Amino acid sequence: MTDFAVRLITEAERRSTFDLLSRSLHSNRVSDEDWSRYGESWPAEHKFAAFDGDVPIGVASSYETEIAVPGGRVLGVAAVDGVGVRADWTRRGVFSAMMAAQLADVAARGLPLAALHASEPTIYGRFGYGSAALGKTAWIDRPAARLHERVPAGGRVRMLTPDEAVKEIPGLYQRIGLHRAGMMGRPEVWWPIMHDRLAGPDGHHVTVVHSGPDGDDGFAVYATVDRRTPESPDKGVMLKVRELHAADPVARAALWRFLLSVDLVSGIRARFRPVDEPLAAMMADHRHALTADVEDDLWVRLVDVVAALDARTYRSAAPVVLAVVDRKLPANAGHYEVGPSGARRTEAAAHLTLEVDTLAMLYLGEWSATALAEVGRITARDSAALARADELFTTVTAPWCGTYF
Template sequence: MLRSEDWDQWYDVLLRAFGGTAEPAEERELWRRLTPCERSVGAWDGGEPVGTAGAFDFRLTVPGGASVPAAGVTMVGVSATHRRRGLLTAMMRRQLDDIRAWGEPLAVLTASEPVIYGRFGYAAATFGLHAEIDTGRVRLSVPAGTDDVRLRYVDPRAALDRCEAVYARTVAARPGMLARRPGWERLGVVEAETERDGASPTQCVLAERDGQVTGFARFRVRPQYTDAGHNGQVELQDLAGLDPVSEAALWRFLFGIDLTTSLKVRARPMDEAWQYQVSDIRRCGLRVRDQLYVRLVDVGAALQARTYQAPVDVVLEVEDPFCPWNAGRWRLSGDPKGAVCERTADAADLVLSVRELGAAYLGGVSLAALGAGGRVREVREGALAAAAVGFGSAVAPWLPHGF
């Protein structure tokens, strides 16, 4: 366990592992306050730290809307002088044993290098949409009622509580979202001038209906000018709305900011409505990137914690060499109202590893697609198609921010 008095040394090892760039004092102090020392471990060579790993105490929304305890694996690094000595494996071993002892059925992380974490049972379960939209040519068609939404500029820091209240009301609606503890909201306003690279400080706009705050957008503007005129860029940092018209009003605002001709968007939900409101999707420069990696620490508890969009009754034979307590056969019976997952001696219908279960867990990766890729083996004919439908989600899972 990490001692609080060792945090600075421990954190410096992490920063060096990720390139050694110093952070602004405010950001460093925020991470100090957010770090759960009692849930963090380190590797030490004599009196010097050479490895780091932590686990935030999150609650993760799963299909059906339940908020499930999940360890947010974070701050993982090994000094370049101590690579290939088994330190990472030892920390991952200790960490997953701890998470199991804490009674948390899930571990999640964002991977700097995906190949590293696959061998510990993690798999990409959510994806984010990136875009660079030509707002000089692309128009937005918004739903009726959008004009009833009032927008106004506010100071980003002064509006933190109002923005966080909106965020909190959206968490249960989408798998993959994190219920945040106090302090996390400050990540949205901590910034360094070097990170802006010529862009404006963070700006914030609130959406209001009937006197109530129903959405917000935080963004920067990067002024640019050529002989042909202004062609500045809007860089979206965060946007949330409680209803479709509030979201549409915020997107329309971003499309129309004076002296700008493009809107840069990063890591948005794969099914976000603006994609179906634009006049020309080809001029939106869409790209997809992996986001949240999921690892089932307790297969039975994890599969029982979510619901299934169609009835499922399937025996899963699970392979899990790193956490052998998960290995074996599990009967999963579930529907939109709930689920039961228990050990069984019955014959397997599907054979897969814990990685495939992690990929499919939030409903954003199809078990059928994994089967087509040779990652899931069907034993009973028809079992894969039925399970794939049940595991799906009507709403694409999404991770709202990194950690």
């Protein structure tokens, strides 16, 4: 018997649970002024908390939005945007109980997928989440870096005022659209805390927009960090790119060209960029654009396996039968035939056996079946089945989320 209870929070508990999450993630409690501005981004809906009596000791939050999957379809997804446990209640089953309640709720609401960015990656595989999209950290050396002369050019880039950034960017993000697998919709509750707080009148980020022949088609959000010290007074400013979204290569190139033109900058750092973004190829000297790091970014959980598998497209290969093991949602366990015509449950013998977290690693196309088999995550009856799965699940464009939450 536990000495705590897990339930959905009430409207009156929004502030206390947000403060709890902030402290568990080693941030300060939100001020009254900031809560009045951004508190609506923390609605009570879909937030589970663990309580010791009436006192919250843990919280697991999500909001409902959309995610693009390979082939271009958009599915409903629970975006898990905050999980934390008070320090004196850790390792007592609070986290597991909240995650189980959240997962059961997502399944009951009929959402086929859940997704998160993992602060502690090793714990989420136990709940069926797999590392489904990677992100790279790009470092561009300034002032030496410049674009190659044949990189496309066109349109113009303008800088927005903070008020314009709050007003214009949500619509522009929607117009650009979810054009890569892994990209996610941004509902109204997302914008105040994740964009307005940084790029609006009280923030310190700069927003620029590219306009092409058909209007606005790309934007970037960045901040600057002074790297000068008494020992290195000429080190200069680092430009940190938080976001860069573009509808086409011309808009993307124009935004990078603008960032490279900012004066008094000694380097540009952009974290969680698409791993296949061709920054080095865009440079006159590709050594001036380095990949400083590649790390896990988006973690995905297939909540309704057959619905999720059938929603994406597959390349041309003979079907494979997957035996899926799901210890948290047993209704998902079973055999699934996956091929160019889609996915369905089957009684046929399995070619490949895997846990649902490994299936998530395959799902958006980031990892190959062969690689996952080599490290023991997939058991195969024969190598031919692995080769077919590689062909079926691979994607031409790497998956990418591009949204903090």
